[in-house]
Amino acid sequence: MAEKKPAKFSVQDLSLYYGDFKALNQINMEIPQNEIIAFIGPSGCGKSTFLKTINRMNDLIEGVKVEGKIYMDGTDIYKDIDVIKLRQKVGMVFQQPNPFPMSIYDNVAYGPRIHGIKKKSQLDEIVETSLKQAAIWDEVKDRLKKNALGMSGGQQQRICIARALAVEPEVILMDEPTSALDPISTLKIEDLAVELKEKYTIIIVTHNMQQASRISDRTAFFLTGDVIEYGETEEIFNNPVQKKTEDYITGRFG
């Protein structure tokens, strides 16, 4: 049994509509800090939508209506916090590595610069620390001025993670971060996620069931906008309570 850690997020009766379509149906979930939480479920089940509600990425989509509450460390993220501040605290890494078309250095320094850091020595330090934390420093330290787009997919994804870490977030959201990567790069990202949970809370959407079982502490199974089951990963994959979970993870679904 995993040790009960304090909640980073408390989600209460969260529903989300795209126009008339209800994409999330009264989600309730406590997400402990310094853990890796995996969201699994078939395409269109709401897991990515839910991930995006956590740093309010859905705000940008027209016709989206959110009901219910998400508290981060007790603060209502839809009411009591500026969205820029929220996204500084809650970073995101996407399915396709998306470095900016600029140097590796400028990619990582981008966020800190926006937040007003101008001093070169300070930026140098942030860039180095972030790249080290993202386990890519040794591979790029001699070519920081090279364009990030010239790196391999796996390296680009770690540069994106370094970019997310550079603004000192508390939470990292990962939306299928390895689905475009080869197995070796995938393993590096997985190792990295496990290392990073010491400092951050990590929420990862994945279609790779083995990935969820390998790295996450808790797993939530989503289906048609509902959380069918949420619990310790070991329990979910050894002895799920809900038949729908069992059918999904054993491939008997549909």
Place this chain on the structure above:
Amino acid sequence: MTTRKIYLAELEELTEKVSLMGQKLEEMIGSVKKALTEMDGELAKAIIAQDDDIDELERTVEHGCIRIVAKQQPVATDLRRVTSIMRLIGDIERIADHCGDISEYIIALTGESIIPMPENILEMFDVMKKMVGMTIESFITENVQETEEVTKMDDIVDDYFEKIKDELCIAMKHNPEHIRAYADYLLIAKYVERMADHSTNIAEWTAFIVTGDLEQYMNI
């Protein structure tokens, strides 16, 4: 056939092969009972030869389990089924081995001085035989309500063994000229006791497949 259907068929085939192992084992145990009751050395020889069938089935099922783990990465009930089958076929195979062991002592006893069979040894054998039947049945039907009962029956078998051991020790003192025959019976009783233990293991692994709770029956 879709890959998923092939996988499910492979899992089904594993279960069927284990059932077949169980069926062969029950036949063997029936023959051992007959050979023991009638002190039939020829039948005992035939039983020893049957052991190879079960060994071969064990290897086939074991390969099947490893292949499924490597290729399909089973989870949840499937994972419990595959891992439990890998364990419980070992127990089935051991029980079959002990059928062979007992048969060897039956053969030895037919060539030795005739002494009366210890009281209770056939009764003890019947309890063990019933346990094996119940555990194989519960594996096939996935009805684990009888697991607790099997575990209790194991205690009865243990008690029988202690009683038979005491009885044989006294007999050895009184009739030292038959000590070899008494020792043979003691070993037969010990094998029966071990067979009951393996049967309990099978019942526990079956319960794990169904309930997912490894501790529930292990601590009874």
